[in-house]
Structures are given as structure tokens and as C-alpha cells.
Amino acid sequence: MADDRSSKRPRTAFGASEESACGDESETHALRSENARLLLRSDAEVARLRQQLQRLQGSHEALPVVPSLSVDLSRIDTSLVTHIVSFLGTSLELRNLALTCKAFGWQQQQPAGLDLSLVEEVAQQVACSGRNGNEGARITLSPYVRGTTTWLSILRESEDPLIFDTLLGPGIEHTNERRTSVRTGDGIVTAVASNYVMESGIHYAEFQITEGNPLVGIVRPMSNLDQSRYANDNFNFFARSLRDDFLAARTVEWGTGNVHVCYCRCKSGKMGWSNWDNEEHIGVNWEGMEGCETGDCVGMLLNLDEGTLAVYKNNRRLGVMKDGLSGSYCWCASSIGESALTIERCNPPLA
Structure with missing residues (x-):
């Protein structure tokens, strides 16, 4: 009987390495193919977006328009918002807040008449409280006149009050x-x-x-x-x-x-x-x-x-x-x- 032990010999180290190398090469090829597919898909997506922007805005250099979000502030307690905003304090911070939306920066028509906006109300509180770094000093500020002088401008004046008046x-x-x-x-x-x-x-x-x-x-x-x-x-x-x-x-x-x-x-x-x-x-x-x-x-x-x-x-x-x-x-x-x-x-x- 022919000796068939050769077919049952354990693999040599060289043989194992060769088989492993073949497996790695196959896996690498698969990864490259997937990467190429993703790149093609990405390029196609970019081209689609550019075409969409050109249709909407007429130029591929224009930035996309971010749709504005509407937030219903009427359901939030006004006193709570006013208290939170009061921690801003400075006229610049309040001015920036006033520019964010009408509810903060515009005067609101209330049943009792024309009241101060949220920003104006906070500016009034800060200017009248003296919480603006003027401890130990009494400051004479411009009088508030509705429609001509805002509390925001008075607060700005109180933050830097030293003038030759x-x-x-x-x-x-x-x-x-x-x-x-x-x-x-x-x-x-x-x-x-x-x-x-x-x-x-x-x-x-x-x-x-x-x-x-x-x-x-x-x-x-x-x-x-x-x-x-x-x-x-x-x-x-x-x-x-x-x-x-x-x-x-x-x-x-x-x-x-x-x-x-x-x-x-x-x-x-x-x-x-x-x-x-x-x-x-x-x-x-x-x-x-x-x-x-x-x-x-x-x-x-x-x-x-x-x-x-x-x-x-x-x-x-x-x-x-x-x-x-x-x-x-x-x-x-x-x-x-x-x-x-x-x-x-x-x-x-x-x-």
C-alpha cells in the first residue's frame, strides 16, 4: 500500500503564511472596491447638491439657505425668561439678544397698553439696580423718554458713566x-x-x-x-x-x-x-x-x-x-x- 502520510502531514510555516497572504490580498481588494464605490457615491451626491443649489440660487458659489425655525415663546413664563436674561447684564449682550427675534427686542402690545420689550425691561432693571460696576458712586443718567431714549442706551451710558458733563x-x-x-x-x-x-x-x-x-x-x-x-x-x-x-x-x-x-x-x-x-x-x-x-x-x-x-x-x-x-x-x-x-x-x- 502506498504511504499516504504525506497527505496528512501538518502544514509548514511557509504554507500557512502563503495562505494567509492570499486571504489578506483578497480582503484588501474588497476594501478598495468598497472605498471606490463610496467615493463614486459621494461625488454623485456632491454633484446633485450643486445642481440643486444652482437651480435655487443660480450660482454654485452661493451658500445654502438654512430654513428659519419658529419657536412659540408665548407658552414660556415671561418672568422666568426675564430672570434668565438678567444674568447677561451688559448692554452689548442685551443688544445681541434683541437682534435674535421680535419677542425679545420689540415692544409688545399688551392689554394694558404698550409695555417694554423683554430686553428693555432687563436693561431698566440693571440700570436702576446699580449692578454695573459702579459701587460707591451715584450716577445721574439721562431720563427715559419713550420713543426717543431707550433703557438699553441708558444702560450703555451707566456702564461707562465718567464724562465731563x-x-x-x-x-x-x-x-x-x-x-x-x-x-x-x-x-x-x-x-x-x-x-x-x-x-x-x-x-x-x-x-x-x-x-x-x-x-x-x-x-x-x-x-x-x-x-x-x-x-x-x-x-x-x-x-x-x-x-x-x-x-x-x-x-x-x-x-x-x-x-x-x-x-x-x-x-x-x-x-x-x-x-x-x-x-x-x-x-x-x-x-x-x-x-x-x-x-x-x-x-x-x-x-x-x-x-x-x-x-x-x-x-x-x-x-x-x-x-x-x-x-x-x-x-x-x-x-x-x-x-x-x-x-x-x-x-x-x-x-
Whole structure:
């Protein structure tokens, strides 16, 4: 009988590898075929979509139109939506929300009459609550007039409230729409941020000198500073002829302190202050004082918790110029002769 053990021998390693290689090649071929089929299908789908876009919009470069979705907001509790939206807070965020749909940004006709839109209602709440980073300050905002002034614009004003809203003396004028920059002429003039009354806490402002030799500092808030009355006459808070007018505007907000005006003369760095009665100091040297010139930025830090006024030059702290302060104050600037400067409310430097 012929020996048939050869047919029953186990496969060699070489034989197994050869069979495995054949299987891999077959599988690879199948995958390539499937990939080619998918690519053809994808190309066909892209071509179909392009043809559709050309029919709808006339050009393959145009983007497809996303159909708008309609959401019924009448079933949502308005007070709940208002509460959620109130966490946005800033005028820019609320403006963007107002642009999303009519229900948020338009005034809605209600049975009781024409009410505020959701965005206007939230803007009113935030502007009136003081939740806009102005702690320790009382801000006088533009009055709300339906149809002419929106609460959204008032909120925007409250977020950046530091402006020179009161100009006193001849030849002084604003040089930008925000009323944060002023230019003076040949006379003695003064600009006051009377809408921003600092009553407690810590406040910091910067005065950017763009020309001349201004004086910058603080003064008591006064309701009788009539711009038309002082438009043609030289005006500054050290004028002896005006002391009675200043003291006549005194309120309980001033407190018991006797520093009613305090200035830093930028060119020399010297300090001056007055109680508008029997005490006045002009040209006082103080530790750390330095002169400033065109291009420099004078920062002032009013700390009503400690009763101090510190001065910075180009973000560098020079020191405390005056202590013993109490009561309410406004930022102000004066000039003798031509000058120009800008005021800005910001955070104090870390150094």
C-alpha cells in the first residue's frame, strides 16, 4: 500500500503564511472596491447638491439657505425668561439678544397698553439696580423718554458713566462725542464730571494729557453749577468771588470734612486745596510728587474708606497726595490757557 502520510502531514510555516497572504490580498481588494464605490457615491451626491443649489440660487458659489425655525415663546413664563436674561447684564449682550427675534427686542402690545420689550425691561432693571460696576458712586443718567431714549442706551451710558458733563468758563469744548475729552482756550476754565458722584469705596480715574498744563483733582458735587451763567467768565474752584456760591450748594452728602476741592498741578506736581472759608493751601509740596507733561497719564485713586487721594504717573504710583478726606466728591479738571485732556474710569494699576 502506498504511504499516504504525506497527505496528512501538518502544514509548514511557509504554507500557512502563503495562505494567509492570499486571504489578506483578497480582503484588501474588497476594501478598495468598497472605498471606490463610496467615493463614486459621494461625488454623485456632491454633484446633485450643486445642481440643486444652482437651480435655487443660480450660482454654485452661493451658500445654502438654512430654513428659519419658529419657536412659540408665548407658552414660556415671561418672568422666568426675564430672570434668565438678567444674568447677561451688559448692554452689548442685551443688544445681541434683541437682534435674535421680535419677542425679545420689540415692544409688545399688551392689554394694558404698550409695555417694554423683554430686553428693555432687563436693561431698566440693571440700570436702576446699580449692578454695573459702579459701587460707591451715584450716577445721574439721562431720563427715559419713550420713543426717543431707550433703557438699553441708558444702560450703555451707566456702564461707562465718567464724562465731563459740566463745562464752566469761556472757550472750553468737548472734542469727542462721548464727552470724555475737552479742549480749552485762553481763559481760565473748568470741566466737572458732575454726573458721577463718589460717595464711598475706592475710585480710580486717569487723565491723559494731550496738550498744555491742566490741573486735575476732586471737588464737591454742586447742583448750582449753571453752565450758561459762567459761560463768559473765567472760572475755577479757587476763585474767592465764588466761594459763597460754592458753600450755598452744600448738602449733607459733604459730611463733616473741610477739604472741598483738591488739585494736582500737572506741570509741577504740586498740590492745592481749600475749604472755601478760612483755609486755603496752594503750591504744596508732598512726598513723591513729580511733574507731568504732554503725553503723560495722571492717575488718581480716591479711597473714601481711608480718606486719601493717591497719584499715579504713567501707571506708576507716586504716593498719597492728600489725606483727611470725607464725604462725596466728583472728578474735575481746570486749565489756565490752552490745554487738552481726556478722562477715563478704569481699574488702578497693580504696582
